[in-house]
Amino acid sequence: MPGLTATAPPFPDDVPVCSLPVIDYELLKRWDRQEVYNLWVAATELGFWYLKNHGVDCEVNGMFDMGAETLDLPLEEKMRYEQGDNGDSFGYKAKGTIQTDANGTRDNVEFLNIAQDDTLTWPKPTHRTYPSTVNARMGSTIIPFVRKSIEVNMTMLAIFEGQLGLPRGELLRLHSLDGPSGGEARCIKTPPNQSTAGVGAHTDFGTLTFLHNRLGGLQVMPPGSQRWLYIRPLPGHAVCNIGDALSIFSGGILRSALHRVMPPPGTQSRFERYSVAFFTRPRNSVVLRHLGHGSDMIARAVAKAPEGEFDTGTTSAEWVARRIRKLRLKNRQGPETWYASLGTEHIATGRRTLAGGA
Ligand SMILES: O=C(O)CCC(=O)C(=O)O
Numbered sequence: 001m002p003g004l005t006a007t008a009p010p011f012p013d014d015v016p017v018c019s020l021p022v023i024d025y026e027l028l029k030r031w032d033r034q035e036v037y038n039l040w041v042a043a044t045e046l047g048f049w050y051l052k053n054h055g056v057d058c059e060v061n062g063m064f065d066m067g068a069e070t071l072d073l074p075l076e077e078k079m080r081y082e083q084g085d086n087g088d089s090f091g092y093k094a095k096g097t098i099q100t101d102a103n104g105t106r107d108n109v110e111f112l113n114i115a116q117d118d119t120l121t122w123p124k125p126t127h128r129t130y131p132s133t134v135n136a137r138m139g140s141t142i143i144p145f146v147r148k149s150i151e152v153n154m155t156m157l158a159i160f161e162g163q164l165g166l167p168r169g170e171l172l173r174l175h176s177l178d179g180p181s182g183g184e185a186r187c188i189k190t191p192p193n194q195s196t197a198g199v200g201a202h203t204d205f206g207t208l209t210f211l212h213n214r215l216g217g218l219q220v221m222p223p224g225s226q227r228w229l230y231i232r233p234l235p236g237h238a239v240c241n242i243g244d245a246l247s248i249f250s251g252g253i254l255r256s257a258l259h260r261v262m263p264p265p266g267t268q269s270r271f272e273r274y275s276v277a278f279f280t281r282p283r284n285s286v287v288l289r290h291l292g293h294g295s296d297m298i299a300r301a302v303a304k305a306p307e308g309e310f311d312t313g314t315t316s317a318e319w320v321a322r323r324i325r326k327l328r329l330k331n332r333q334g335p336e337t338w339y340a341s342l343g344t345e346h347i348a349t350g351r352r353t354l355a356g357g358a
């Protein structure tokens with residue numbers, strides 16, 4: 001039943017949900033002490049929170065429309081922009097091209113990734129070009145969405161920088177806009193009536209994710225638990241979460257929680273599901289390692305962790321490319337390819353074996 005998202009039934013009351021803390025962006029912008037503390041608790045305990053009063057609602061609605069227009073284009077047209085099997089993220093990801101678990105189960109979602117850099121240099125492409133439906137909405141919707149999302153994420157990043165005891169600018173400069181990065185906007189489409197995971201269990205690759213959901217389906221496994229809990233979409237509330245890069249920079253103090261996308265619960269499952277996200281990622285050349293040299297708090301956390309836990313020896317660009325490349329089914333050579341796609345999942349779950357030494 002495409003196009004009926006607006007009239008979809010409510011999220012059911014009889015499924016297990018994770019009650020995320022609600023953080024008020026208006027208060028965060030003023031560095032309200034209590035709200036900064038609430039954000040810190042959310043980021044260090046669960047790694048997920050709702051964000052209200054973020055001021056991006058209009059642009060988010062436009063992104064849902066743009067995503068639907070683009071993902072409704074004929075497959076042949078979309079395939080001209082496919083991301084391919086080399087670990088590139090930007091462009092179109094066709095349905096059934098990535099694995100969702102160690103058994104190699106095919107995914108059933110398609111998505112569109114638009115590079116932050118391409119929006120900032122528009123109309124000159126930095127990385128690549130996009131379908132006409134994207135170009136048509138660049139000025140009215142996508143550029144404002146990306147700019148506002150960057151501002152929201154950088155505001156939260158500045159707060160984390162202060163709370164972690166880092167020198168001013170130390171964390172922000174790893175995300176400055178003066179070099180290429182993997183930052184991107186994404187629209188995901190899941191067909192109705194599915195029974196398997198749309199997006200398999202994963203931790204996000206980058207720094208911070210700013211996500212917008214209308215239908216359920218997103219599930220989180222709270223750190224230290226083995227239980228999947230739904231995140232209930234709340235109108236006007238974004239869902240924010242910490243990704244691997246920020247968890248690594250902070251020596252694991254900020255949590256990158258495991259999550260996945262399942263079919264929407266209850267009667268919502270009969271509807272097509274769209275989601276819109278913005279991912280802040282470090283500049284490509286930044287090496288993912290802890291910032292313990294600039295913060296006693298981080299240095300103490302790192303000292304308690306196994307040797308090398310927060311020093312990946314890879315750049316942000318290599319980290320993202322490896323994870324995508326290993327997820328692509330064309331590159332699968334058995335269960336070990338799935339394990340090689342993982343990031344900090346073993347830390348997120350406390351199960352070292354999940355990462356299989358990857
Ligand atoms: O669609 C969603 O709700 C979440 C998608 C997600 O986790 C991702 O794209 O990394």
Ligand SMILES: [Fe+2]
Nearest residue numbers: 202203204259
């Ligand atoms: Fe994710």
